[in-house]
Amino acid sequence: MTRWENYIASAEKIIVSYDGSLPLHHFLKGFFKQHPYMGSRDRRQISQLVYQYYRLGQLWKTEKSIAERILLGTFLCEKDGSELLQFFRPDLQENTTLSVADKLAFLGIADATSIFPFADELSPAIDGPAFSRSFFVQPDLFIRTRNNRQAAILRLLEKAAIPHEVKGADTIALPNSTKIDTVITDKSWYEIQDASSQQVGALFTPKAGEQWWDSCAASGGKSILLLDKQPGVKLLVSDVRNSIIQNLHQRFKEAGIRQYESVVMDLTAPVAASPIKDRRFDHIILDAPCSGSGTWGRTPESMSFFTAKQITNYQQLQLKIAGNVVQLLKPGGSLIYITCSVFNKENEEVVAFLKNEHGLTRQEGGVIAGYEQRADSMFAMKLIKP
Numbered sequence: 228m229t230r231w232e233n234y235i236a237s238a239e240k241i242i243v244s245y246d247g248s249l250p251l252h253h254f255l256k257g258f259f260k261q262h263p264y265m266g267s268r269d270r271r272q273i274s275q276l277v278y279q280y281y282r283l284g285q286l287w288k289t290e291k292s293i294a295e296r297i298l299l300g301t302f303l304c305e306k307d308g309s310e311l312l313q314f315f316r317p318d319l320q321e322n323t324t325l326s327v328a329d330k331l332a333f334l335g336i337a338d339a340t341s342i343f344p345f346a347d348e349l350s351p352a353i354d355g356p357a358f359s360r361s362f363f364v365q366p367d368l369f370i371r372t373r374n375n376r377q378a379a380i381l382r383l384l385e386k387a388a389i390p391h392e393v394k395g396a397d398t399i400a401l402p403n404s405t406k407i408d409t410v411i412t413d414k415s416w417y418e419i420q421d422a423s424s425q426q427v428g429a430l431f432t433p434k435a436g437e438q439w440w441d442s443c444a445a446s447g448g449k450s451i452l453l454l455d456k457q458p459g460v461k462l463l464v465s466d467v468r469n470s471i472i473q474n475l476h477q478r479f480k481e482a483g484i485r486q487y488e489s490v491v492m493d494l495t496a497p498v499a500a501s502p503i504k505d506r507r508f509d510h511i512i513l514d515a516p517c518s519g520s521g522t523w524g525r526t527p528e529s530m531s532f533f534t535a536k537q538i539t540n541y542q543q544l545q546l547k548i549a550g551n552v553v554q555l556l557k558p559g560g561s562l563i564y565i566t567c568s569v570f571n572k573e574n575e576e577v578v579a580f581l582k583n584e585h586g587l588t589r590q591e592g593g594v595i596a597g598y599e600q601r602a603d604s605m606f607a608m609k610l611i612k613p
């Protein structure tokens with residue numbers, strides 16, 4: 228067998244045995260541990276073939292073999308082609324410099340929406356074909372520079388010869404595989420934060436002394452963004468598990484943040500019985516648990532394993548949490564509802580519920596089309612309580 232045939236055979240073996248219960252990158256780690264004779268170059272190439280296969284989503288799912296689909300995935304993803312493609316499909320290799328849209332047309336695919344399995348579920352503002360085509364492009368890694376360190380960070384990136392692109396006053400795009408912590412060792416200089424997530428900050432207009440609640444804080448990405456805009460806000464962070472809040476404490480420490488309160492609470496339980504039942508907030512950030520479908524460009528295997536039922540389950544959870552947190556918002560205060568989902572059920576329908584059931588009015592926001600800039604896609608809406 229040639230090296231290329233071995234690569235295809237290994238990728239096929241992985242695809243056949245992978246059932247979606249673990250994230251693909253974990254599964255790959257385990258697979259390569261069991262096959263220690265593979266060198267790092269082999270591992271990289273095989274992983275890439277597997278990822279490119281999953282980037283096809285539903286395309287040719289029933290019509291073509293796994294091996295054929297791996298090669299088609301490679302063709303659609305590789306801008307300059309590859310030796311492997313040259314070996315198996317010189318006819319495709321000749322056309323690798325075409326745009327994704329032209330490659331699809333070359334392969335007879337007129338309607339790109341057939342790639343994404345839940346095209347009917349998309350928020351109306353999402354451009355379905357453009358979103359679907361974005362799956363063939365690996366999203367970038369983004370950092371948000373802090374404390375006026377952008378210029379110093381750019382100098383370090385140049386010195387280390389790391390390709391990068393300045394996307395805004397605080398935003399730098401890097402290749403996805405960049406080990407940024409080896410280049411910039413002081414963690415208070417930057418946060419790893421997707422460009423769309425950074426863009427959500429445009430809806431935060433904090434004033435010193437205001438009471439803010441980051442109700443699904445996770446490790447605190449949105450909270451740090453908020454405090455960087457206005458360190459004088461009085462911030463409460465919460466999440467459902469103590470281990471998550473412990474991670475937040477560590478991240479805040481590294482970011483040099485000390486002034487905040489935290490509480491562990493399950494937002495599906497009535498807030499009237501919670502430890503913060505008597506608190507009222509000027510502004511609430513609700514970065515809700517969601518399908519994450521706006522981030523599937525980073526985990527394309529999700530297109531093969533996620534089910535429509537899960538979208539409905541997430542919506543139920545979001546409605547419950549939103550209906551709960553809004554009770555602790557002061558009249559005239561704002562709720563910033565955020566998801567990294569592209570689904571109407573998790574976005575506009577939850578906003579409609581807040582409007583119809585709780586009388587909130589939409590102020591600004593909507594879909595953040597990250598698929599246009601090699602970033603995640605998100606939804607963020609600021610609503611005002613009457």
Ligand SMILES: C[S@@+](CC[C@H](N)C(=O)[O-])C[C@H]1O[C@@H](n2cnc3c(N)ncnc32)[C@H](O)[C@@H]1O
Nearest residue numbers: 443444445448449466467493494495514515516
């Ligand atoms: C999308 S993440 C938040 C991301 C975070 N705001 C950031 O910027 O990094 C959603 C969070 O909601 C939390 N969550 C899920 N179910 C919850 C519940 N029932 N009550 C409270 N938080 C919950 C999850 O633990 C998760 O950390």
